[in-house]
Amino acid sequence: MIEIRLAAAADIPSVALLVAFSFHPGNGWQALWRSFVQLGIEHDLRDRWRSASPHYRCWLAITTTPQPLCVGSVELDLRPINGHPQPYLSNLAVHPDYRRQGIGRKLLSTVTASLAASPYSSLYLHVLAKNNAARQLYRRCGFVVIGEDTTVWGSGSYC
Ligand SMILES: CC(C)(COP(=O)(O)OP(=O)(O)OC[C@H]1O[C@@H](n2cnc3c(N)ncnc32)[C@H](O)[C@@H]1OP(=O)(O)O)[C@@H](O)C(=O)NCCC(=O)NCCS
Structure with missing residues (x-):
């Protein structure tokens, strides 16, 4: 069973681990590289949280069995596109062991649904x-x- 929920600041380390692992799976030197990447991602996430942008959101996909585990994430914020702030999606990531089960699609539809009541009609x-x-x-x-x-x-x- 997969539950989608908004992330909290306490989730930052597990989101950084998930994103680093999703974009850089692999062993050997890649694992070493991944730990550097993970630190950078964690730093960026903390910055985004601290910036307190009213538009910033991060959603997580959590497996509820056998125990809660963060297996997917996606971020949304406004970014200048052609000179105008527009919704911009980043860091969509699903853990390799949980792919092709519809989690990526579920995270995407959560983001688009969140924009339904907003003045924005596009997502970049x-x-x-x-x-x-x-x-x-x-x-x-x-x-x-x-x-x-x-x-x-x-x-x-x-x-
Ligand atoms: C891209 C990613 C988020 C997809 O997540 P996912 O949970 O596996 O995606 P879903 O199960 O919701 O797949 C939905 C549809 O996307 C397409 N799709 C997903 N993975 C695919 C693959 N490896 N090859 C071809 N099509 C694929 C399929 O059409 C799939 O529908 P289907 O399974 O009914 O055929 C995941 O592969 C990932 O985390 N990749 C590494 C990080 C990344 O590249 N993020 C995107 C940055 S822009």
Whole structure:
């Protein structure tokens, strides 16, 4: 059973661990790299929490059995897009052992539902061109590519 709930500051370490592991699974040197990445993510999350942006939200997917475990997360905030603040989704991550069970889709629909009563009609994000799993998920959920961005991490799409 999966429960989606808003994160609290106390969840920051488990979100950082989940995001680092989701984007950098693997052993050996990758595990070492992951611990650095995890520290950076944790630092960024604390910054975002401290910034107290009224628009910032982070949702978690929690398994309730056999014991509560954070297996997914996603963040939402406003970012300037074409000179105007717009909802921007980041760090959508699902633990590798829990993929293809609809958790990514559930987190995405939680984010879009949260915007239903807002004045915003679009939701933006970046995804790497080579990230086929995420691109397929976004496509299935109705996102469309509106541009290509080659300035960060090589080629990526802007949805
Ligand atoms: C991308 C990610 C969040 C998907 O999470 P998930 O919980 O596995 O996604 P869902 O189970 O909700 O999948 C929904 C649909 O997305 C598509 N999809 C998801 N993973 C896929 C894969 N590996 N290959 C192809 N399509 C995939 C499918 O259409 C799937 O529907 P289906 O299972 O009925 O075929 C997960 O793979 C992940 O955490 N990846 C690493 C982090 C990342 O890349 N995040 C996105 C950054 S932009």
